[in-house]
Amino acid sequence: MTLSAPIPTWQSIRVPHGMGYRLKLLSQLMTRHLQEELDPYGLTPFHWLVLNCLWEQDGIATSALGERLRQVGGTLTGVLDRMEERGLVRRERDTHDRRIWRIWLTDAGRALEDCLPPHVHQVREKLLQGFSEAEQKQLSDWMDRMLANLS
Amino acid sequence: MTLSAPIPTWQSIRVPHGMGYRLKLLSQLMTRHLQEELDPYGLTPFHWLVLNCLWEQDGIATSALGERLRQVGGTLTGVLDRMEERGLVRRERDTHDRRIWRIWLTDAGRALEDCLPPHVHQVREKLLQGFSEAEQKQLSDWMDRMLANLS
DNA sequence: CAAAACTATTTCGTATGCGTAATATTAATG
DNA sequence: CATTAATATTACGCATACGAAATAGTTTTG
Structure with missing residues (x-):
């Protein structure tokens, strides 16, 4: 052999x-x-990634966030749920296209950009x-x- | 500014x-x-990693497998459960130390080493x-x- | 203009991944 | 030898990660 x-x-x-x-x-x-x-700060590494995108583009659509981070929609729904519960973001319907939800920073979310x-x-x-x-x-x-x- | x-x-x-x-x-x-x-093959990437370890050291203890792959015990329990369900491995109590479970390949698990x-x-x-x-x-x-x- | 096609998001089930706690067992200690 | 400490594994709850399906809404097509 x-x-x-x-x-x-x-x-x-x-x-x-x-x-x-x-x-x-x-x-x-x-x-x-x-x-x-x-x-x-009560955050996870994924929160850091999402905050990155929002600090740069507050009000981004969920689908655009998914493209930016290359993550599937189902993953984002859960993460955004938890970030909303933690008072870091809020979701708002797009004014022109009701399929679209936009993700906006709260004051708490915005304040984290420095620390x-x-x-x-x-x-x-x-x-x-x-x-x-x-x-x-x-x-x-x-x-x-x-x-x-x-x- | x-x-x-x-x-x-x-x-x-x-x-x-x-x-x-x-x-x-x-x-x-x-x-x-x-x-x-x-x-x-009905496998996940983690299965591939576990099979790697077993092809090299059949009968490895769960804790040693955890060390080898640098994964926590709780993660291994779930993965081994599913691999056992799929007929790839079987668990057996150690003969000398009943805290220890040893993981053995089945024929099906062993056969995957080539393909x-x-x-x-x-x-x-x-x-x-x-x-x-x-x-x-x-x-x-x-x-x-x-x-x-x-x- | 109605129907078909496509898009956006969520839900659901399954698969990791981790910290903490529980249980069983063995080793160390006094 | 009994007690204490440590080890092995699992259970549990929470956090991703994904594919498929469902629902709502918009765009395209004939």
């Missing part, structure tokens, strides 16, 4: 080296760290500790290339 | 450039693609299309560095 040479880790698809597993785990670890930072970013910076800096500026640029470019490959 | 120079995308924490968001989205897109490949990898390779190749071998090695190294930073 012919023994196969072991596959190098960069090429492997198996736990714990497969890119799929490592991407999932990285995403999970980022979520865990960010969750710790956001807990004092949340330092926490997110902290997690980002932990992730990229030891990476040079050139490496960060290269990594960012490769992230975009992989995203384009899967889109 | 002093305008801030726009932050380069590689440095941004905001949607859609923040590393946290891009990692989450990459992981989700990988999951979606892999889910499509595994659907014909699943080509599908996973396909997703990996789509992800890394256009990346040279040197780039893949570098990316793999950086993935490990980021994982180490967050662990």
Whole structure:
């Protein structure tokens, strides 16, 4: 019986080296760290993403928010329900098209734009500790290339 | 009022450039693609990960599986329930320590070791299309560095 | 103008993912 | 040896995440 040479880790698809597993785990670890930072505000990492979109475009339609974040409608309904319950956003019917619901920031939601970013910076800096500026640029470019490959 | 120079995308924490968001989205897109490949077998990407561990170490304890995959116990209970229901694994009490449940492959679970990898390779190749071998090695190294930073 | 097609959002069921608590079991301690 | 501490696993509640279906509303078509 012919023994196969072991596959190098960069090429492997198996736990714990497969890119799929490592991407999932990285995403999970980022979520865990960010969750710790956001807990004092009663927020989740997904809330941070939604707030990002609203700080930039208050009154965005639900469907446009879904496109922006590349998430399906059913996921958004639940998240927006909870953000509304927490007093961060309010939903309002579009004036011209009653199919459309627009998502508006409340004062509480708007006020978070100043205090949340330092926490997110902290997690980002932990992730990229030891990476040079050139490496960060290269990594960012490769992230975009992989995203384009899967889109 | 002093305008801030726009932050380069590689440095941004905001949607859609923040590393946290891009990692989450990459992981989700990988999951979606892999889910499509595994659907014909009635499997999910998490099943693939568990099967990986069992193909390598049949009879692994639940807690060791959790360590291997870096997942909490409660998550594993649900996944193993469903894999057991699908006839892929069976649980058995450890002979020496009744706290421990060992997870064993069934014939059906074992048989998947040959037919699943080509599908996973396909997703990996789509992800890394256009990346040279040197780039893949570098990316793999950086993935490990980021994982180490967050662990 | 009515019917058909499409869009927006929600609901529902299923699958993770996590923190906390409960239960059973084993190991350590005095 | 009895008590305490730790470990293993599950249950529970809450938070995503997705596909399919339902409902309401708008646009397109003939």
